[in-house]
Amino acid sequence: MAATQTVPQQPQHCNFASILPRHGVVTLFGYGIKVHVDRGHLTLQDGIGVVRREVRLPRVGHALQRLxxxxxxxxxxxxxxxxxxDQDAAFVMLDRDGKVLLTTVPVRPSDARxxxxxxxxxxxGASLQLTRELIAQKLSGQEKxxxxxxKRLDIADCISSFRSQVDVAKGTPTIRRCESLGAKAYWSAWRDxxxxxxxxELPRVPHHWKVFGTRESPLTNSPRLAVNPANAILNYLYAILEAEARLAAATLGLDPGLGVLHLDSRTRDSLACDLMEPVRPxxxxxxxxxxxxxxxxREWFFEQRDGNCRLMGPFAQTIAETALSWRRAVAPYAERAARIFWANAKSASNHLSPATRLTQSYRRMARGKEPVPSVPEVPHAPRLCKLCGTFIRGHQKVCSVCAPTNSKEALIKAAHKGRIAxxxxxVLARLAEKQRSHQIAQRNWNPADxxxxxxxxxxxxxxxxRLADVTVSTIALTLGVSLPYASDIRAGRRRPHPRHWLTLARLAAVSSDA
Known part of the structure; x- marks a missing residue:
């Protein structure tokens, strides 16, 4: 027997919005994600509920480098x-907490040696050499x-001292200690x-979200599971960087799990973490x-019941768009690691060296260009109105709707500060001295002159x-009066003391014959 319909059901129609690669990156989030090929086109779908997005990318002109x-x-x-x-594009899978789950890169020929x-x-000895170079570069970046x-010169000097110790370190444990102490000093400057x-949105923002705080989360006693937005963003940026470091190592034929600074672990790729270090600053x-x-x-973040702060999907998409910038930043260090390993190999040929697939340094040098390309500018973060949170363009701090309110508040604050000052x-002593000098000048002035x-x-x-042709500042400086008083004289709102008339006549080029 068929069940009777007791609740009217409304048909749900999915409105598909387009997905466009931004800065070479497409980010998919939500539920029911689909990635498949349909008639030669890569079809991508994502979304939450009936709010779905879809795009079909052809093999030519898609501009996709990271999915x-x-x-x-x-x-x-x-x-x-x-x-x-086939399109030389990489695939990266991240967990919702920012952990790197999977990376794939096109397979390239590699050398087992x-x-x-x-x-x-x-x-x-390659381990010590590479560790020293990576940490020295990281500490230099943190110092900068x-x-x-x-603007913490004391912290910069402290980091510089640890940087100098790295250059003469005899072993990896000493370098790890310098890196740890440098990081402790560095992050102390971020606390406030x-x-x-x-x-x-301030009434809906928890108090501990309004400062950067510490890198150590109270949930894990480590940077994992951040409890405020600033650290959550940083963790996600580091996750993107880790994925790019892993892809860079695999592209060069290196094992991402065999590190030199980070100890071996089944829960991470140690070499990828090593290559991240100089790019972290x-x-x-x-x-x-x-x-x-x-x-x-506020809508970019949500707080779980344990206090863990997470990024919403659309905002995480914005963060992922920086991937190619970190790829170009980590590429020189990955190739440097490959050269150091190769130089210390017993069977390495003198006339051969690992290919520079990431920076194309050999090809660039053959064309007379710099061997390592400059790091491109990272995509700009979205700018918001500081009052209502509306997206704005340019260098304004408020939107056109909030501009009058902001100007009024700024004038009120400036007036309040002026009254206090x-x-x-x-200031009162200077004013009294000025008034006494004017009174003395008036008493000493002789009308007969x-x-x-x-x-x-x-x-x-x-x-x-004729005073209209004389600037207010000239009148004030010549008579020794304030700018507002000089402006009133020039505008005719006030008549100065007769002892000033002759001086003003000279400024206006007026004589008895005029």
Whole structure:
């Protein structure tokens, strides 16, 4: 027997919005993610509920270099992976907490001798050499951030001292210690950095979200599971960087799991973590510029019941668009690691060296260009109105709707500060001294010294009209009066003391013959 319909069901229609590669990256999030090939086109679908997105990318002109999937609800076909490999595009899968789950890169020819020398790096000395170079570069970057952006010269000097110790370190444990102490000093300078939100959203923002705080989460006693937006963004940026470092190592034929600085672990790729180290200050600088330039939106984040702060899907998509910038930043260090491993290999040929697939350095040098291309600018973070949170363009801080309110508040604040500044003992003492000097000058002035032609009528008819050609600052400086008083004299709102008339006549080029 068929069940009767007791609740009317409304048909649901999915409105598909388009997905376009931004900065060479497409990010999929939500539920029911689908990645498959249909008639030679790569078809991508994602979304939540009836809000879906879809795109069909042809094999030519798609501009796709990275496909990032956030979450694990959906399907990816083998044909789609083959399509990405044919187009030299990488596939990255991230968990919703930012953990790197999977990376794939097109398979390239590799040399087993390079991986063998990587495995023997500890005994050949390559491990110490590479560790020293990576950590020295990282500490130099942290020193620059502390000095130029955080304006903490004391922290920069402290990091510089650890940087000098790395150059003479005899072993990897000493370098690890210098890196740890340098990081402790570095992150202490970040503790009180404010994190702004639009004024209208402040009632919904937890108090501990309004500062950067510490890198150590109270949930894990480590950077994992951040409890505020700033650290959550940084963790996600690091996850993107880790994926790019893993892809870079695999592209060069290295084993991403055999590290030199980070110890072997089944839960991470140690070499990828090693290659991340010198690029971390660039990521930190990007986040710091974002935090100091404008506010964040409350809707970009959500808080779990244990206090863990997570990024919403659309905002995580914006973060993922920086992937290619970190790829270009980590590429020189990955190739440097390959050269160090190769140079210490016993069977390495003198006339051969690992291919520079990431930077194309050999090809660039053959064309007379710089061997390593400059790191491109990271995509700009979205700018928001500091009052309502609306997206704005240019260098404005408020939108056109909030501009009048912001201007009014700025004038009120400036007036309040001016009133406070005008009542300080120092200012009042200067004002009293100025008034006494004017009173003395008036008492010492003799009306008999005034020319006979210089009377009130002459001042009003001859001198005052010509003062329009004299600047207010010139009048104030010549008479020794304030700028507002000089402006009133020039505009005719006030008549100065007769002792000033002759001086004003000279400024206006008025004589008895005029």
């Amino acid at each position: 990032v999937v956030i979450g694990s609800d959906g399907m990816v076909s083998l044909g789609a992976l083959r399509w990405l490999a 390079l991986r063998r020398s990587q495995a023997l790096a500890e005994s050949t 951030v502390a000095q130029d952006k955080l 950095i404010p994190v702004a939100f639009p004024r209208r 660039l990521v930190d600088s990007y986040l710091l510029d974002w935090l100091t330039r404008g506010p964040l939106k 005008s009542q300080t003992p120092k 005034q020319p006979d032609w210089l009377r009130e009528a002459a001042f009003d008819e001859k001198i005052r009209p």
